[in-house]
Amino acid sequence: MSRWRDIKAGKKEPLNEEFKNNDLNSNICTSIPARIKAFIVDMFMIMMPLAYVTTYVFMNGKDDFQGSEEARWSLSIIYGLIIIVFWIAKGQTPGLKAYSLKLIDEKTKEKISFPKAILRYLCFIFSTTTIVLAFLPFFRKDKKTFQDLVANTLVIKIQKK
Numbered sequence: 001m002s003r004w005r006d007i008k009a010g011k012k013e014p015l016n017e018e019f020k021n022n023d024l025n026s027n028i029c030t031s032i033p034a035r036i037k038a039f040i041v042d043m044f045m046i047m048m049p050l051a052y053v054t055t056y057v058f059m060n061g062k063d064d065f066q067g068s069e070e071a072r073w074s075l076s077i078i079y080g081l082i083i084i085v086f087w088i089a090k091g092q093t094p095g096l097k098a099y100s101l102k103l104i105d106e107k108t109k110e111k112i113s114f115p116k117a118i119l120r121y122l123c124f125i126f127s128t129t130t131i132v133l134a135f136l137p138f139f140r141k142d143k144k145t146f147q148d149l150v151a152n153t154l155v156i157k158i159q160k161k
Helices: 002-009 015-021 032-058 062-066 069-089 094-098 114-129 146-151
Strands: 101-105 153-157
Touching: 032 062, 032 069, 032 094, 032 101, 062 069, 069 114, 094 101, 114 146, 146 153
Parallel strands: none
Antiparallel strands: 101 153
């Protein structure tokens, strides 16, 4: 109860401010299962509707979609643009928000910039096409993915409001 009084009196900052001011290190990185669950939520909430609309509205069904390289690449680009907008605007995609996770710049502890978001997404595409880079966080103590290492970002757990 005294913490609440101290915050109200202005003697202490709220937990979020204390967390922001602390040195973020590898112990604060989010667990791998939480990140995988957030990714699955993003795939179902963002990618699946895009794929359905592309397949059945713009094309003549699944056979046309499966035979078209352009459709699959354009779907990846549109999905990437949507994800990048979420990263820049809120620091969270719907999946990250569902699991109380946030993407931040490791140096500034703020939301990432547009060039950094593009770099991170391109590194994500590259790492998913290689087996070794996709499993990199399982072999690292700090649980950072390839895209986190290259873009210098962190996925952290935040407190629910």
